Amino acid sequence: MKPLAIDEQRLQRKIDELALISENPPPVVTRILFSEADLRGRTFVKNLCRDAGLVLREDAVGNIFARWEGTGKNLPAVATGSHIDAIPNAGKFDGVVGVLGAIEAMRALKAAKFQPERSIELIIFTGEEPTRFGIGCLGSRLLGGVLSPEKAASLRDRDGKNLEEWRRHGGCGGTLDSVRLPKNCYSAFVELHIEQGPILEEEKLSIGIVEKIAAPGTLRVQLTGVGGHAGGTLMPGRRDALLAGAEIALAVEKAATTTGSPDTVGTTGVFRIEPGAVNSVPCRALLEIDLRDTQVATRDAALVQIEKAVAEICQRRKIEFTSERLNLDPPAICDSTLVQTVSDVCRKLGISHRKMISRAYHDSLFLAQICPTTMIFIPCHKGYSHRPDEFSSPEQIETGVRVLAETLAIAANR
Numbered sequence: 001m002k003p004l005a006i007d008e009q010r011l012q013r014k015i016d017e018l019a020l021i022s023e024n025p026p027p028v029v030t031r032i033l034f035s036e037a038d039l040r041g042r043t044f045v046k047n048l049c050r051d052a053g054l055v056l057r058e059d060a061v062g063n064i065f066a067r068w069e070g071t072g073k074n075l076p077a078v079a080t081g082s083h084i085d086a087i088p089n090a091g092k093f094d095g096v097v098g099v100l101g102a103i104e105a106m107r108a109l110k111a112a113k114f115q116p117e118r119s120i121e122l123i124i125f126t127g128e129e130p131t132r133f134g135i136g137c138l139g140s141r142l143l144g145g146v147l148s149p150e151k152a153a154s155l156r157d158r159d160g161k162n163l164e165e166w167r168r169h170g171g172c173g174g175t176l177d178s179v180r181l182p183k184n185c186y187s188a189f190v191e192l193h194i195e196q197g198p199i200l201e202e203e204k205l206s207i208g209i210v211e212k213i214a215a216p217g218t219l220r221v222q223l224t225g226v227g228g229h230a231g232g233t234l235m236p237g238r239r240d241a242l243l244a245g246a247e248i249a250l251a252v253e254k255a256a257t258t259t260g261s262p263d264t265v266g267t268t269g270v271f272r273i274e275p276g277a278v279n280s281v282p283c284r285a286l287l288e289i290d291l292r293d294t295q296v297a298t299r300d301a302a303l304v305q306i307e308k309a310v311a312e313i314c315q316r317r318k319i320e321f322t323s324e325r326l327n328l329d330p331p332a333i334c335d336s337t338l339v340q341t342v343s344d345v346c347r348k349l350g351i352s353h354r355k356m357i358s359r360a361y362h363d364s365l366f367l368a369q370i371c372p373t374t375m376i377f378i379p380c381h382k383g384y385s386h387r388p389d390e391f392s393s394p395e396q397i398e399t400g401v402r403v404l405a406e407t408l409a410i411a412a413n414r
Ligand code: GLV
Pocket: 128, 129, 136, 359, 360, 361, 362
């Protein structure tokens, strides 16, 4: 194979163009699953795949598969991919680097006259971000058989609109039970992503190779108190849903900082109140709590502590509540052979690297259920992510794409 020429400038242009497809003006990127921006983003990426000569198919939840057919048509393919949906007030690199970078990797391999034996398939996963339905990795959960079609069908967004309605709006045909993929339908899955943490930059390293993905969990708590006039309702006897929620958010912080594990993190990222009027006592509150750890035991200990706090606070404040565990996933252990392959590629290319844990979750968490999986991380400025000033340089991205391309080439021909 000829040396690979990665077109760093074209890739950067495409990243910039996709960033403009957003529900908010630049530099903010917001592309909530199945919003008009998300649908336009999907069309944009599908066109790039067609231009790169890839063959497209879509499944019933909108996962997009773009395939470069190998000579061994019956062999399990090698897969790569990530997502293009973005949380509110996000940046332009999360997920996107792994999608547009994979297209560029395949273009470079094609230009170098590489001939894959196994097909190489790019997957653009539906709804990696949890914004619409409260759980992340919707598409990859269904692919991995971790979420049942029945449970998926019952998901509703905050306006009560369900997945069925949204996926029809998104033009997805077929039934959800057709999404699941059999075990080992891919021989490998490798996801390129920004680190979303500061380690690579601090250690001045170009590549992180993921050995483990931390275990995420999400709790949804709904509180119902009693509203009323902010002037006319005297303080004794108030049943203010916001104040109960505030205590719960503090209990989350306490639980996450007292497990004894430095890896436990807890975030109350959603806190909505009703009616949301300055002169009205909040009668309802919705909290969504994100809890993670590299170890299930400490994460779950924090979870139980939070659930006890919710019950105690609500009893004391005479607030009715429901508490629902939306997801509690185990960590993923990456495939040691693939980790070694990426490490060998870095060594061969003279690229500095280290092994690491992913504290963010990714579609890889669920692909790891069905095939050997790892991830390639590139540095991002100060570890910033899920914010508009998220940044990785064109050179850092180019290095990631090069390592991805070389890894895919090895995996496709073994
Ligand atoms: C993914 O976006 C995560 O929240 O880890």
